[in-house]
Each structure stands twice: as structure tokens, then as C-alpha cells.
Amino acid sequence: MSDYKHYVNPKGPGQLCFVTATCLDFAHLFAREEVRTRMCLSLLRDCKRWRASLFGYVVMPHHIHLVVRPDASQTISALVKEIKGNASDRLKAFLTSHEREQLHQQAGLGRNNFWKRSFRGNPLYTNEVLEQKVRYLNDNPVRAGYVSDAGEYVWSSLYIVRHGFILEDESVDLSKSLEFYRELLSPSS
Secondary structure, eight states, X not given: OOOOOOOOOOOSTTOOEEEEEEBGGGOOTTOSHHHHHHHHHHHHHHHXXXXXXEEEEEEOSSEEEEEEEOOTTOOHHHHHHHHHHHHHHHHGGGOOHHHHHTTGGGTTSOSOOSBOSOOEEEEOOSHHHHHHHHHXXXXXXXXXXXXXXXXXXXXXXXXXXXXXXXXXXXXXXXXXXXXXXXXXXXXXX
């Protein structure tokens, strides 16, 4: 039996990172639009609450990518622990029985039965690398065949940026983005 691979993430507080977090067993928990929207809301709420700067994100059917800088007092591990834990708590109630069944094999094996145990957080030291990682995550939906233009994928930072929800430092405007995703969940009048 091989050992479980656990990534070693940056330890310094306030470190800008490219993050990948994957659903347990690659379960497609974000396959439905409603759950993807709720994942965006959860992510944005936590970034706002913990004063993190979010420069890019995408929610795919079984994983998320982020380019995020935690507050100067927080490590990337602490921030992602909050994001993953809160998303799990917030989203479980909205999963269908079929989606829950994808996690059934892991039931009882620990407190976390939504996300893979670890995540990958690669530190970003230059603007060039930051821009490359944002392009990479924004192109995920195109590579997967969901859209032909990355800016059409609603559950990504590129969609949000194209709608003008960006701050002077080029991070995502968390407040305006939260409003946008909340409106997506509102019943049409």
C-alpha cells in the first residue's frame, strides 16, 4: 500500500499562491450550476471574511483553482482550511442523493468527507507567474470543452472581471461578486 501524498504548502503568512483543491475521489460535486454558484459564494464570503485578496478562481465539476493572497497574519494553509471546511458545511445540504452517493465510500473515515485531505498551494513570486496562473485557471473551462470563450464561463474570475468587478490592485471585487452570485440564485421575478 502506498503512502498518501500530502503536499507541503508555503508556511509564511500573506504568501500569494496558486491553489488547487479537489473533491474527494474526484466526485463531481460541482457539476450542477446551483452548486457551482454556491461554491463561488462560499469562496467569496471566506475571502472577504478573512481579508484575502483573490486574483483568480474557477469552479470546475470536481475541483477549484484559486490565485489568492491571505491576509498578512494568515498562512495559505489556514485560509484554505477555512474555505474547504466552510464550503463542505454550506454545500452538503444542496447535494442530490446521487452526488452524496459519490462520497459514500468515504463515510465514517474521518471528519472530512467532501474534499481530498490536502491541497496544492504553489507560491507565486512574480507578476508574470501570477498572470500565467490566472490565464491557466481561466482557460480550464475551455480545455474541458464547456465553453469556447473562457469569459463565458460564469463560475470564474474572468467572467467577473469582464463585468467590471475588479479593484485597483487587480483583485476581484468581493462585494460586487457576492451580489452577482446571490442574484443568480434568486428566483426570477
